[in-house]
Amino acid sequence: MRGSVEHSWGWGHCAPSPLLLLTLFLFAAPFGLLGETTRQVSLEVIPNWLGPVQNLLHIRAVGTNSTLHYIWSSLGPLAVVLVATNTPHSTLSVNWSRLLSPEPDGGLMVLPKDSIQFSSALVFTRLLEFDSTNVSDTAAKPPGTPYPPYSLADFSWNNITDSLDPATLSATFQGHPMNDPTRTFANGSLAFRVQAFSRSSRPAQPPRLLHTADTCQLEVALVGASPRGNRSLFGLEVATLGQGPDCPSVQEQHSIDDEYAPAVFQLDQLLWGSLPSGFAQWRPVAYSQKPGGRESALPCQASPLHPALAYPLPQSPIVRAFFGSQNNFCAFNVTFGASTGPGYWDQHYLSWSMLLGVGFPPVDGLSPLVLGIMAVALGAPGLMLLVGGLVLLLYHKKYSEYQSIN
Numbered sequence: 489m490r491g492s493v494e495h496s497w498g499w500g501h502c503a504p505s506p507l508l509l510l511t512l513f514l515f516a517a518p519f520g521l522l523g524e525t526t527r528q529v530s531l532e533v534i535p536n537w538l539g540p541v542q543n544l545l546h547i548r549a550v551g552t553n554s555t556l557h558y559i560w561s562s563l564g565p566l567a568v569v570l571v572a573t574n575t576p577h578s579t580l581s582v583n584w585s586r587l588l589s590p591e592p593d594g595g596l597m598v599l600p601k602d603s604i605q606f607s608s609a610l611v612f613t614r615l616l617e618f619d620s621t622n623v624s625d626t627a628a629k630p631p632g633t634p635y636p637p638y639s640l641a642d643f644s645w646n647n648i649t650d651s652l653d654p655a656t657l658s659a660t661f662q663g664h665p666m667n668d669p670t671r672t673f674a675n676g677s678l679a680f681r682v683q684a685f686s687r688s689s690r691p692a693q694p695p696r697l698l699h700t701a702d703t704c705q706l707e708v709a710l711v712g713a714s715p716r717g718n719r720s721l722f723g724l725e726v727a728t729l730g731q732g733p734d735c736p737s738v739q740e741q742h743s744i745d746d747e748y749a750p751a752v753f754q755l756d757q758l759l760w761g762s763l764p765s766g767f768a769q770w771r772p773v774a775y776s777q778k779p780g781g782r783e784s785a786l787p788c789q790a791s792p793l794h795p796a797l798a799y800p801l802p803q804s805p806i807v808r809a810f811f812g813s814q815n816n817f818c819a820f821n822v823t824f825g826a827s828t829g830p831g832y833w834d835q836h837y838l839s840w841s842m843l844l845g846v847g848f849p850p851v852d853g854l855s856p857l858v859l860g861i862m863a864v865a866l867g868a869p870g871l872m873l874l875v876g877g878l879v880l881l882l883y884h885k886k887y888s889e890y891q892s893i894n
Contacts, residue, residue, distance in 0.1 A: 492872075495547075497535060498795045504833075524549075524551030524552060524554060524701050524702060525659075525687065525688070525700075525701060526686055526687045527549040527550055527551045527556070527686055527687075527701040527702075528549070528550045528551075528686070529547065529548070529549045529550075529598060529657050529684045529685070529686045529701075530547070530548050530550075531545065531546070531547055531632070531652060531657060531659060531684065532546045532548070532660075532690075533546075533648055533659075533662040534546055534580070534582050534724065535547055535647045536584050536588075536731045537584065537833065538584050538585060538587060538588075538589075541647055542561075542563060542584075542588070543560075543561055543562040543563065543645055543647070543648040543771055544559070544560075544561045544563070544582065545558075545559070545560040545561065545652075545659055545682065546558075546559055546580050546640055546646055546807070547559075547560070547657075547682070547704060548580070549684060549686075549701065549702075549704075550576045551576060551701070552576065552577070553574065553575070553576060554572065554573060554574055554576065554605075555572070555575065555576055555578045556570070556571070556572050556573075556702065556704075556845075557569075557570070557572075557573070557578070557580055557598055557790055558570055558682075558684070558704050558844070559571070559572040559596065559693075559806060559810075559891065560659075560661070560682055561647075561804070561805070561806045562643070562645040562661050562663065563587075563641075563803045563804070563805045563806060564641045564802060564803055564805050564806075565611055565612055565613045565639070565640040565641045565643075565802045565803075565804055566568065566608060566611075566612045566640055566643075566645075566661055566680055567610065567611040567612065567804035567806055567807055568607075568609060568610050568682075568774070568844065569596065569607070569609045569806055569807060569810050569845065570607065570608055570609065570610075570766055570844060570845040570856050571598045571604060571606070571607045571646045571810075572604070572605050572607070572766070573603040573604055573605060574603050574605050575600075575603045575731065576581075578589070578598055578599065578600065578603050578604075579598070579599055579868060580596075580597075580598055580599075581596075581597045581598070581599055582595065582596060583595045583596075583778055585687045586809070587805060587806070588805070588871050589731065589810050590811040592805045592806075593809060593813060594809065594811050594812075595640075595708075595805075595809035595811040596806055596809035597810070598810075599704030603785065605809070606761075606766050607763060607811075607845055607856065608728065608729050608760050608766050609728060609729055609804070609806075609807045609810070609811065610726060610727070610728050610768065610844065611726070611727040611728070611801070611802070611804045611807060611817075612640055612680070612708075612724055612725075612726055613640060613641070613699060613725045613726070613727050613801050613802045613819070614637040614638060614640060614725040614802070615637060615640060615678060615710075615725075616634065616637050616715060616722060616723035616725060616821060616823065617634070617635040617637070617638075617715065617717075617720050617721070617723075617887075618630055618631050618632035618633060618634050618635065618720065618721045618722075618723070618823070619632045619633040619634075619635065619716070619717040619719065619720060619829075620632035620717075620719045620720070620825075620826070620827035621718060621882055623827045623890065629789070629791065631721050631723075631789070631823050631825075631826070631827070632634065632719075632827065633672045635716050635717070635720075637725070638665055639802050639810060640663070640802065641802035641803070642665060642666055642667065643663035643664060643665055643666065643678070644663055644664060644665075644666045645661055645662065645663040646660075646662045646663065648661060650845040653805040654724075655665050655691075656683060657683055657684040657686070658681060658682060658683040658684075658821045659681075659682055660679055660680065660682070661679065661682070662677050662678070662679040662680075663677065663678055664676065664677050664678065664713075665684060668672065669799070670716075670757070670786075671714075672713055672714045672715075672716065673713050673714075674710075674714070675712045676710070676711060676712030676714065676836070677710075677711055677713070678708070678709075678710050678713070679708070679709045679710075679711065680703070680706060680707075680708055680840045681706070681707040681708075681709070682704065682706055683704065683705045683706075683707075684704050685699045685700065685701055685703060685705070686701055687692045687700075687701050687707075688700045688850075690700065693779045693780060693781075694773070694775065694780045694781065694785075695770075695771040695773055695780070695841055697769065697770070697771065697841060697842075697843050697850075698850040698851075699843055699845075699850065700845070700850050701738075701848055702847045702848075703769075703843045703844065703845030703850065704843070704844050704845065705841060705842070705844075706838065706841065706842050706843075706844060707839060707840070707841045708724065708786065708840050708841070708842075709778075709837070709838065709839045709886070710722055710832070710837070710838040710839075711837055711838075712836050712837075712885055713836065714836075715832060715836075716834060718833065719827060719831065719833060720831075720833065721760075721823055721824065721825045721826070721827070721831065721832070722823070722824055722825070722832055722838055723821050723822055723823035723824060724821070724822050724840075725819060725820075725821050726819065726820055726821070726822065727796055727801050727817045727818065727819045728758070728760075728793075728818055728819075729759055729760075729807075729811065729815055729816070729817060729818075730795065730815075730816035730817060731760060733864060735757055735793040735794065735795060735818035736758055736760045736761075736793060736818065737758070737759050737826060738756060738757065738758050738759075738790065738792070738793060738820075739756070739757045739759060739792075740754055740755070740756055740757075741754065741755040741756075742754055742755075743755070749819075750831070754771065754772055755769065755770075755771055755791055756769070756770055756771070756772055757769045758793075762876075763847075763848055763849075763850050764846070764847040765846070765847075766844075766845070766846050767843075767844075767845055767846075767849045768842055768843065768844050769842065769843040769844075769845075769849050769850070770788075770822075770840070770841065770842035770843070771788075771841075772788040772789070772790065773785050773786065773787065773788055773840075774786040774788055774824040774825065774838055774839060774840040775837075775838070775839050775840075776825070776830045776831055776832055776834050776835060776837055777830075777834070777835055777837060778837060778839065779787060780839060783830070784828075784830050784834070785830070786824050786825040786826070786830060786831065786838075787825070787826055788819070788822055788823065788824055789822070789823050790822050791820045791821045791822075793819070794818060794820070795816065795817070795818055795820040796817040801817055801819065809837065822840070824838055824840060825838075847873075850857045
């Protein structure tokens with residue numbers, strides 16, 4: 489299986505030359521720093537003064553001349569509203585009575601409105617499960633016979649305040665179905681760990697996505713839930729706002745460097761418009777063990793974005809509260825694993841990570857190991873020519889000198 493996984497994440501039909509990749513990196517690297525290099529980041533659970541605690545998490549990242557607002561909530565399906573403004577003084581306004589009403593339009597605002605440069609949203613609508621027992625094609629779509637999906641709008645979630653960690657700028661939404669007659673989640677949960685960053689860095693655990701002060705990371709973990717089949721594959725349905733009549737585009741980037749995520753040479757990006765704009769970024773890999781590694785890596789497949797017209801999506805109150813009711817949604821699925829090889833069935837564990845941000849997506853530079861290999865590879869021929877030239881020169885000099893006759 490390892491060989492097939494490496495092939496599916498490889499170059500495909502052609503591979504760029506190392507010189508081309510190095511040139512593209514040197515050209516693109518400065519553009520990843522066009523945003524703020526550092527930000528003052530705060531996390532706040534917005535209190536509901538009208539009733540019971542509601543999970544509404546506001547991450548505010550303030551730069552020199554801009555502010556990023558990430559508003560996460562498990563009201564309805566888990567969702568995030570991303571807003572970028574051109575002032576360090578923009579604020580979030582919440583009207584709880586309107587937000588919790590059947591018509592939440594206008595219940596969530598970022599002020600002043602004319603400072604908003606970009607806004608969009610992601611909604612995690614359903615947890616998918618497929619029976620892959622009789623599927624031999626690892627690229628099959630869907631990857632097996634689907635079971636009825638779990639709607640995340642029907643989940644019960646923890647109190648986000650209990651998981652708030654200002655030291656790591658993180659918080660975790662952890663939930664399970666409210667109605668679980670077969671007790672598949674009796675000892676399990678679905679968790680969404682959200683983390684913000686004040687500067688550029690890289691996590692210690694794979695897939696080690698490069699993050700900046702303009703990004704927020706989401707780690708999804710399914711732990712302990714009982715699968716409904718012996719070879720169940722899981723996935724997520726994700727919805728986002730369309731750009732007019734069109735859906736956002738998804739791009740694939742390839743690299744010759746897999747030091748940060750072994751055997752993974754690809755990076756997928758969802759772009760909400762021409763750069764610089766909003767983006768979501770992930771590697772097509774999940775992990776069936778913690779900590780993740782090459783042995784527990786699972787290939788991921790993302791379906792193309794399509795208008796969500798065939799069936800109604802679970803509605804997010806915060807998305808409607810900010811954007812109103814007249815919106816075109818697009819959806820795509822991300823599925824984790826294949827019918828062969830490692831899978832969720834090994835340890836009843838699955839994790840996957842993505843970045844969400846504004847501006848130019850972070851660009852991975854070549855690792856020191858690969859740069860060293862390239863230096864040796866490119867320098868060795870020149871060194872051989874130099875040594876060979878010196879040898880020929882000395883050889884020619886030795887036998888061209890005048891030999892006197894004794």
